[in-house]
Amino acid sequence: MTSSRPDGQRSPTLEEVAEWAGVSRSTVSRVINGVSTVDPELRELVQRAIDATGYVPNLAARSLVTRRTDSVALVVSEPDDRTEQTEPFLNRIFTDPFLGRITAGALEVLRPEGIHLVIMPAESPAHHHVLRYLRQGHVDGVLLISSSDEDPLPQQLCDLGIPAVLSARPGKPLPMSYVDVEQQVGAKLAAEHLLAIGRHHLATISGPLDMPSSQDRLAGFRAALAVHGHAYVPSAAGNFTRASGEQAARELFAAHPEIDGLFVANDLMAEGALQALRDLGRRVPEEVAVVGFDNSIAALQCRPRLTTIHQPLEEMAAEMARLLLARIGKADPKPRSVIFHPRLVKRESA
Amino acid sequence: MTSSRPDGQRSPTLEEVAEWAGVSRSTVSRVINGVSTVDPELRELVQRAIDATGYVPNLAARSLVTRRTDSVALVVSEPDDRTEQTEPFLNRIFTDPFLGRITAGALEVLRPEGIHLVIMPAESPAHHHVLRYLRQGHVDGVLLISSSDEDPLPQQLCDLGIPAVLSARPGKPLPMSYVDVEQQVGAKLAAEHLLAIGRHHLATISGPLDMPSSQDRLAGFRAALAVHGHAYVPSAAGNFTRASGEQAARELFAAHPEIDGLFVANDLMAEGALQALRDLGRRVPEEVAVVGFDNSIAALQCRPRLTTIHQPLEEMAAEMARLLLARIGKADPKPRSVIFHPRLVKRESA
DNA sequence: GGTATTCCAGGGAGCGCTCTCTCCAAGGTC
DNA sequence: GACCTTGGAGAGAGCGCTCCCTGGAATACC
Numbered sequence: 001m002t003s004s005r006p007d008g009q010r011s012p013t014l015e016e017v018a019e020w021a022g023v024s025r026s027t028v029s030r031v032i033n034g035v036s037t038v039d040p041e042l043r044e045l046v047q048r049a050i051d052a053t054g055y056v057p058n059l060a061a062r063s064l065v066t067r068r069t070d071s072v073a074l075v076v077s078e079p080d081d082r083t084e085q086t087e088p089f090l091n092r093i094f095t096d097p098f099l100g101r102i103t104a105g106a107l108e109v110l111r112p113e114g115i116h117l118v119i120m121p122a123e124s125p126a127h128h129h130v131l132r133y134l135r136q137g138h139v140d141g142v143l144l145i146s147s148s149d150e151d152p153l154p155q156q157l158c159d160l161g162i163p164a165v166l167s168a169r170p171g172k173p174l175p176m177s178y179v180d181v182e183q184q185v186g187a188k189l190a191a192e193h194l195l196a197i198g199r200h201h202l203a204t205i206s207g208p209l210d211m212p213s214s215q216d217r218l219a220g221f222r223a224a225l226a227v228h229g230h231a232y233v234p235s236a237a238g239n240f241t242r243a244s245g246e247q248a249a250r251e252l253f254a255a256h257p258e259i260d261g262l263f264v265a266n267d268l269m270a271e272g273a274l275q276a277l278r279d280l281g282r283r284v285p286e287e288v289a290v291v292g293f294d295n296s297i298a299a300l301q302c303r304p305r306l307t308t309i310h311q312p313l314e315e316m317a318a319e320m321a322r323l324l325l326a327r328i329g330k331a332d333p334k335p336r337s338v339i340f341h342p343r344l345v346k347r348e349s350a
Numbered sequence: 351m352t353s354s355r356p357d358g359q360r361s362p363t364l365e366e367v368a369e370w371a372g373v374s375r376s377t378v379s380r381v382i383n384g385v386s387t388v389d390p391e392l393r394e395l396v397q398r399a400i401d402a403t404g405y406v407p408n409l410a411a412r413s414l415v416t417r418r419t420d421s422v423a424l425v426v427s428e429p430d431d432r433t434e435q436t437e438p439f440l441n442r443i444f445t446d447p448f449l450g451r452i453t454a455g456a457l458e459v460l461r462p463e464g465i466h467l468v469i470m471p472a473e474s475p476a477h478h479h480v481l482r483y484l485r486q487g488h489v490d491g492v493l494l495i496s497s498s499d500e501d502p503l504p505q506q507l508c509d510l511g512i513p514a515v516l517s518a519r520p521g522k523p524l525p526m527s528y529v530d531v532e533q534q535v536g537a538k539l540a541a542e543h544l545l546a547i548g549r550h551h552l553a554t555i556s557g558p559l560d561m562p563s564s565q566d567r568l569a570g571f572r573a574a575l576a577v578h579g580h581a582y583v584p585s586a587a588g589n590f591t592r593a594s595g596e597q598a599a600r601e602l603f604a605a606h607p608e609i610d611g612l613f614v615a616n617d618l619m620a621e622g623a624l625q626a627l628r629d630l631g632r633r634v635p636e637e638v639a640v641v642g643f644d645n646s647i648a649a650l651q652c653r654p655r656l657t658t659i660h661q662p663l664e665e666m667a668a669e670m671a672r673l674l675l676a677r678i679g680k681a682d683p684k685p686r687s688v689i690f691h692p693r694l695v696k697r698e699s700a
Numbered sequence: 701g702g703t704a705t706t707c708c709a710g711g712g713a714g715c716g717c718t719c720t721c722t723c724c725a726a727g728g729t730c
Numbered sequence: 731g732a733c734c735t736t737g738g739a740g741a742g743a744g745c746g747c748t749c750c751c752t753g754g755a756a757t758a759c760c
Contacts, residue, residue: 026739030739059488060716063717069410071483107476129466130466136407137408138409278653364746392708412746416748
């Protein structure tokens with residue numbers, strides 16, 4: 001039960017709590033921080049003092065000494081060259097179920113540790129802004145969702161010695177921990193499923209080609225088909241939004257009306273493609289089979305429901321958080337990477 | 351050009367920069383903070399020292415003195431009683447374009463002021479966690495997106511004297527600034543449009559009924575129809591997700607197959623309703639006209655494109671930020687509210 | 701030329717906490 | 731009973747910064 005202080009008044013300090021309890025500042029500090037060498041009776045007394053005064057430790061003072069803030073940032077970064085897009089960055093990241101799943105997974109690990117997560121969008125013009133925030137020491141480390149291999153942020157964090165973990169293999173080799181899914185294997189799963197259900201004219205809608213994960217999915221799809229004698233695979237690139245998927249599908253079918261199997265690099269674009277196919281009067285899956293990627297909520301919300309490649313984003317984010325905490329705890333410089341396995345989820349679209 | 355320090359080494363302090371430049375700590379501090387009473391030559395020298403050492407002010411030390419952090423939180427709150435839902439909270443908020451628009455609008459105002467925005471989801475079991483974060487003084491104030499009139503968070507922030515601005519009229523009167531849109535007027539616009547295009551059997555899908563804004567939209571719709579002699583208006587409540595809109599539409603049309611005009615309390619649910627109508631074989635807008643609310647990107651992505659009520663979320667969020675900054679600057683306790691006007695955006699669905 | 705005034709750099713206190721070091725008291729050992 | 735060990739509380743320094751106050755140099759005034 002905290003007594004609410006009258007407005008504008010400063011919150012009580014350790015010293016005041018100590019006075020209330022008739023002990024020293026040190027003892028109160030020990031109680032707050034759970035140091036065991038405190039007489040149980042005193043501990044009880046101090047606890048009452050804390051409750052009575054409504055004491056909350058002053059973060060600034062504490063972290064000035066400890067050099068810890070007990071919070072980490074989830075930074076969603078966007079490179080320069082993709083800023084001029086139909087859909088604004090913030091719209092995109094807050095519309096894709098992706099971010100919600102990452103957040104959920106990270107919180108799963110961070111909350112029990114008492115660590116706060118702050119989410120910061122970092123589209124390119126505001127990069128320096130976010131960088132300043134991170135350098136000022138607001139957070140102990142960062143979970144970095146970086147989408148382009150041209151993104152300077154990973155390198156910058158590295159240089160500054162700010163603990164960070166990436167959400168995917170970095171474009172350029174970097175001494176940083178990261179988490180990833182076997183992108184190529186996922187694409188292969190999709191390819192082989194499409195072949196297995198008897199499709200012969202396959203095509204793919206990829207993500208932005210400056211992203212390693214997009215490159216991998218595209219390469220994986222092509223490689224798997226090459227093994228089965230398909231030398232040429234039409235493809236079009238989107239930017240992971242529904243609208244871009246719709247657009248890409250239109251282009252693809254305009255140029256290659258014979259396509260009967262489509263692998264789309266995420267579910268949102270697949271949903272857009274489904275839209276395009278409906279407009280074009282192509283029945284799914286009868287005439288065209290569609291496989292997505294992510295197994296997000298979007299895959300369940302479209303008609304027909306999407307066959308897709310599941311990637312365990314929540315677990316991946318949780319692992320990112322674990323890697324980050326390990327890195328923050330000991331200044332252990334050797335980076336680790338953890339790779340997850342994708343799997344095919346069969347539904348109606350293929 | 352900042353020189354990158356070798357890993358693990360602490361960042362330089364004011365004192366070190368002062369030594370480099372051969373001046374006092376105070377002078378460097380003045381340069382950093384843009385105090386004008388510094389000799390231009392010295393200023394120049396100090397600036398070189400700052401660049402050379404790669405100095406960044408230590409936030410903890412600074413805010414220990416200034417009691418400011420130059421960051422504010424965007425807290426998205428969720429009450430207890432709505433936690434057991436089909437779609438997890440994080441999925442919901444990170445799928446609705448709503449949050450992206452709010453963020454964009456707030457950043458528009460905050461970034462030029464050099465103020466950082468940190469986003470924190472606060473579903474009920476983690477409420478105390480977020481509250482602790484706020485009380486510790488991580489931020490100077492909070493933009494609160496609170497959805498239920500049962501939500502204790504606004505009251506708590508009030509009691510703690512933490513500057514905050516609400517995104518909507520609070521359920522219970524509270525001495526807090528807020529921003530809102532004329533919900534009832536918006537609903538009236540929808541009602542009158544549906545009547546104007548000759549619909550007679552009107553129904554509505556509302557948001558969660560513990561939200562003042564949902565209540566207002568529902569009441570406004572009913573009131574407008576009452577004026578035109580419609581005493582009974584079937585309604586079903588959703589939770590602002592696509593899936594819930596689909597579900598609600600199914601229920602509504604099962605019970606009232608005669609419905610020919612539907613007002614849905616947000617675009618996402620309207621999209622779900624469109625889905626349901628497609629499944630039911632009802633043509634939109636020929637057999638059933640549908641009007642949404644928000645004018646979000648979702649309204650453009652569905653087929654037929656959605657006629658909807660526009661609310662200027664970006665401007666509203668910007669105004670929230672402005673109100674908050676005013677509140678933080680001077681400890682001016684008198685709350686203000688700013689109400690925005692909705693308007694009808696005609697597209698294909700009605 | 702001496703004194704009052706202005707300007708601007710430096711000195712020092714102190715923000716609220718942690719953490720080490722010191723010190724006292726109680727218990728154990730011979 | 732004198733000495734040593736140990737448990738647990740208090741004292742004090744110091745984290746890096748801001749901000750007030752002081753003081754010296756430069757300028758203005760009589």
